[in-house]
Amino acid sequence: MNIKEEYSEESYLVTHEVGPNQTGIRLDAFLKTRYRKRSREALKRAIESGSIDVQRFQSPHLTTGRLKPSLQLITGDQVLVLSERKPEPPVNFDYKIIFEDENFFIIDKPANLPVHPAGRYFFNTLLVHLRTQGHKTPLKAEREYFLVHRIDKETSGVLVLAKNREICADVVAQFADRKTEKKYLAIVQGKTPESFNVDLAIIRDSNSKIILKMTTANTGKGGMPAFTEFKRLEVAGDFSLVECRPKTGRQHQIRVHLNAIGHPIVGDKLYGRSDEESYKFWEKKYLTPEAEAKLLLPRHALHAASIKFMHPLSGEKVEFSSSLPDDLRLFLASKKSP
Numbered sequence: 081m082n083i084k085e086e087y088s089e090e091s092y093l094v095t096h097e098v099g100p101n102q103t104g105i106r107l108d109a110f111l112k113t114r115y116r117k118r119s120r121e122a123l124k125r126a127i128e129s130g131s132i133d134v135q136r137f138q139s140p141h142l143t144t145g146r147l148k149p150s151l152q153l154i155t156g157d158q159v160l161v162l163s164e165r166k167p168e169p170p171v172n173f174d175y176k177i178i179f180e181d182e183n184f185f186i187i188d189k190p191a192n193l194p195v196h197p198a199g200r201y202f203f204n205t206l207l208v209h210l211r212t213q214g215h216k217t218p219l220k221a222e223r224e225y226f227l228v229h230r231i232d233k234e235t236s237g238v239l240v241l242a243k244n245r246e247i248c249a250d251v252v253a254q255f256a257d258r259k260t261e262k263k264y265l266a267i268v269q270g271k272t273p274e275s276f277n278v279d280l281a282i283i284r285d286s287n288s289k290i291i292l293k294m295t296t297a298n299t300g301k302g303g304m305p306a307f308t309e310f311k312r313l314e315v316a317g318d319f320s321l322v323e324c325r326p327k328t329g330r331q332h333q334i335r336v337h338l339n340a341i342g343h344p345i346v347g348d349k350l351y352g353r354s355d356e357e358s359y360k361f362w363e364k365k366y367l368t369p370e371a372e373a374k375l376l377l378p379r380h381a382l383h384a385a386s387i388k389f390m391h392p393l394s395g396e397k398v399e400f401s402s403s404l405p406d407d408l409r410l411f412l413a414s415k416k417s418p
Contacts, residue, residue, distance in 0.1 A: 108149035185241040237384025250392035261388040267381035278337040317415035347377030
C-alpha cells in the first residue's frame with residue numbers, strides 16, 4: 081500500500097526527517113521521540129497496520145524491506161505517519177503576509193484565527209496552515225516557525241514569526257529588555273480621558289473558574305508589574321477608540337487594565353462581565369441570547385496596529401503596521417451621531 085494514496089480530507093500525513101545524528105536508531109524508538117505520549121505497543125500496532133511508512137531515496141541499493149518496529153533508520157529517511165483528522169471549529173484564514181525573507185514571516189492576522197494548536201484547534205491554526213502551505217501539502221514536522229510574541233485568537237493585526245531559533249531568541253530578548261515598541265487599537269465602552277496611564281500589577285485570578293483569566297493585584301501579593309500608556313483617538317457615541325502602548329508583556333494586559341478602570345473592551349467575553357457569563361462561553365462554548373446581545377461584536381475589539389524592533393542581523397529599526405480592520409471601523413461608524 082502506498083501511504084500517500086490514503087491521504088484524504090478525513091486524514092492527514094505528517095513527514096519526519098531522520099537527522100544526521102540519528103543513523104542506526106530503530107523505527108519505533110524514533111517515533112517515540114516524536115510521539116512521547118504514545119506507548120511503544122501503540123506505535124508498533126501503527127507500524128503493522130500500515131499507517132506508517134518509510135521512504136528512502138538516498139541510494140537505489142538502500143532499501144527498507146518489510147517495515148518492522150526494529151528497522152534501523154539512516155540519515156535522510158523520511159518517516160510518514162498517517163493520522164485521523166478530527167473535525168474542528170471553522171476559522172478565518174484570510175491572513176496577509178506583510179513581509180517575508182529568510183529570517184521572518186510578518187503576518188497581518190484576522191480575528192477568529194488561533195495562532196498555534198491548542199484545545200479543539202490543530203489544522204485550523206495559522207502555524208499549521210503555513211507549514212502545510214494552505215493545507216496543500218503534508219505536514220512537515222521539520223518545517224518550523226517560531227513565535228516571537230503572541231496575540232489571542234480574537235485579536236487581529238501584526239504578528240511576527242521567526243524562521244529559526246536564533247533570530248527568535250534575539251527578538252524575544254528585545255521584548256524582555258523593553259527595546260521593542262508595540263501599539264494596539266481598542267474600542268472600549270464609555271468616554272475615556274484624552275490620555276492616561278495604568279500601572280497595575282497583574283496576577284492569575286484565583287477567584288475565577290476560568291484558568292486563563294487574570295486580574296489586578298499589588299506586587300506584595302504576587303502580582304507581576306504591568307504598565308500601559310493610553311491615548312484616546314476618537315469618540316463614537318458611548319464608545320472610545322484608544323491607542324494602547326503596553327510597556328510590559330503580561331497576559332491579557334491591555335484587556336485587564338482597561339477593564340480595571342471601568343472601560344472594558346467591546347466584545348470581550350472574559351472581562352467586563354460576570355464570571356458566570358464568561359465561564360459559559362470559555363468552558364461550555366455557550367452564551368445566552370441576552371449575553372450575546374451585550375457583546376455588540378462577535379469578537380473583542382482589539383487590534384495589534386504596529387510593532388517596531390531592531391533587526392537582529394542588520395541592526396536597523398524595522399516597523400510593520402496594520403490598519404484598523406473593517407469590522408471595527410464599521411462598528412465605530414455605526415455609533416457616531418448622524
